[in-house]
Amino acid sequence: MSEIVKMAEAWCATRARRVAPPSNYIAGFDMPNGRQIALERDRAQIYVWTEQVSLDDAPAAPARAYAAEKSRNSNLNRKNCPRLRVGSPVLYWVFHTLDGLVRFLVWYGDFQQKGIVAEPQPAKAPQDLLEPGNTPADSVVTLPTHAIPSSSFSIPGAYMGYQTTTVAETLNRINRELFIPAIQRPYVWTPEQIIRLFDSLMRGYPIGALMFWDLPPGSRDDWEIYRFVTHFRMGSIHNEPSGLSADDRVSLVLDGQQRLTSLLIGLQGSYTVKRKHKRKATEDAWDEKILFIDLAHAPEMEADEENEEMSPIAEHYRFEFVDQTQPPVSKGDELWFEVGLILAAPTPEQRDVMVQNWVEANLNLSETGRAMARANLLRLWDAVWHDQAMAYFTEYSDSYDRVLDIFIRANDGGTRLSRSDLLMSVITLRWERFNAREETEELIDALTESLNPKRAITREFVLRAALFLNDLDFSIKVQNFVPANIRVLEQSWERTKEVLRFTAGVLREMGFYGDRLFSTNVVMLLAYYLHRSNPSAELRLADIDRQRIRRWLVLLDFKSLLSLQTGTTFTTYRNVVRRNLQGRSDFPLAEIAEGFGRMGRSLEFGESDLRAWTSTPIEASNAEALLSLIYPDDLPNLRRRALPFVQSRFFMPDELHRAGVPDALMPAVQGFANKLILGVALDTREQESYFALPFEQWAASLSPEARAFHCLPEDPALYALDRLPQWVSARRALLAQKLFGLLAAVDESADSIAEPA
Incomplete structure (x- = not known):
């Protein structure tokens, strides 16, 4: 329903003068031809209210009419409609589908203006005004065939509208037309999330709209493009480059990567997980699993007044990821079916053969189990091959700023992307010498391998460290990533990597890694000193400074001096180091202690x-x-x-x-x-x-x-x-x-x- 509303508002925004609507309405409009319109939402329907319109040439939709006296006080069928004048005859249509609303809007806004001549149609509605709920079946009227748009509803250059398709058709486009831009973060969903997605498809639940961007001709080389992961390994953060040529047609996924990857894994790929108590480096620590469904399992029903034990958000179908080398054995009234096999039956005839081979010919199932398996297999086929379950919007703009704004707005509404992920997209678009995504991931891998921290080293840390080393405001906020700062980060990137890697090695030598690395922030602090004390020479650290730093870090941990107000602490530290390294190169421990003391964070060791x-x-x-x-x-x-x-x-x-x-x-x-x-x-x-x-x-x-x-x-x-x-x-x-x-x-x-x- 939200897609219908968005489409209607966008359409009217380009074709009508919008007026201030009442709060309980979607929108109210004055049309160019003098007509008025008001849109109202009501659960799974959308109401379109109009006034003084003949039924003779209206598009097909359940329609009801109200006399002038019925509209007094703007109260019609308990639906407030204050945009319509009191005392005017009123009609309204109820639309359950996007197509019906599209036809109405085309007719209502453009019918006369475009000069479309309707074939004479007799009014099939009775002359008497109809009461709500008593509309005869023959009161529906039809829009002439030549007045119905032949293509999906669109407004060139303004709003392309949402389209729908099947899961199978969408999968067919992945890694052929649909790819991932570098601004997207890696895949992060768990097997449990994938199962919930497939359960939603089986139950006919909406899974959210997708957003694509058709790359303009000639702009292919401006983007780093990656393939979707088909066989995912838990903890992996890498996607393969697309390998596309400059002439290939490409659509980039701005919103929906996690869902599309999950569908790809469940239907065509696998999910590799680590066994408990096994070391990651050993090959036997990993199990490659594929998605199965127990067709004979009866889906859980919705909770009702008599049975409230079943949660409405629990999985209703029995999906499970299973080791591909040990497929599940069907016991009793079970029938485990590899979900991806449904792709082998694209037609109803092939579907029926699959039902015959898997269900009807299965002598191990009881009649009840066979009936349930038949119903579930048919439902799975519908969910993949028939249901228009995938709604997507395609952007065609050639403006990078517009596309980036769309991407950030699409992904900033929930918790799917962190702020650092969104800001990394800005850097990715503007860096010229480096691939920002690959560079940051390689650095994260190197730091993680050296330090093995308790908490993961993230993109946010890398961005903050890069800003910090360049004496910029290191807060992760949009205003710190203006083009001038992004250029500075790119120009200093080789030095940033060198300093952070060297710092990680120093900390490891001093024993600050694993559980003893109490905060990754100490990497930034130490890196700043090493960077400043070796401005043009090879990075090094004197033994006496090594001892100063070791004791300083122990005291920071022991006295918990980095736990609060890190911004103030870091700024004070950076100012002290920068000021005291003029003419000297040793670690200014006494001066740092003095600066911390002025903030009420004493480094001195006292009686307590x-x-x-x-x-x-x-x-x-x-x-x-x-x-x-x-x-x-x-x-x-x-x-x-x-x-x-x-x-x-x-x-x-x-x-x-x-x-x-x-x-x-x-x-x-x-x-x-x-x-x-x-x-x-x-x-x-x-x-x-x-x-x-x-x-x-x-x-x-x-x-x-x-x-x-x-x-x-x-x-x-x-x-x-x-x-x-x-x-x-x-x-x-x-x-x-x-x-x-x-x-x-x-x-x-x-x-x-x-x-x-």
């Missing part, structure tokens, strides 16, 4: 931070990074393992009793178990004695250099389980000295503390 640090469980995801703050490098780079100074087994009650710990003190001592206050990072040699000796014997074997390296108390008398509270107090004091001066002591950290021999 020490309490949180010491009480962190050693098993926590960030424990290793926090423990590394007291060491000269990241623990994996030192080839050291984080362990509790006192093993968990020594906190067992029997062990504590044997060590002389009184019962009253035991809960306090056990409270230190597996906390970072006891954390140490031991190398392979230290671990051998750590696991082999009793606690007190191992503790006594530590050299003064080892105790200093691990930031442990010097007093040997404290290394006994019954003195653990005193040992903890002494270590807290040492940790305070180490951590409270963390930012100021970075420069000396790599040289002042050497590893024990």
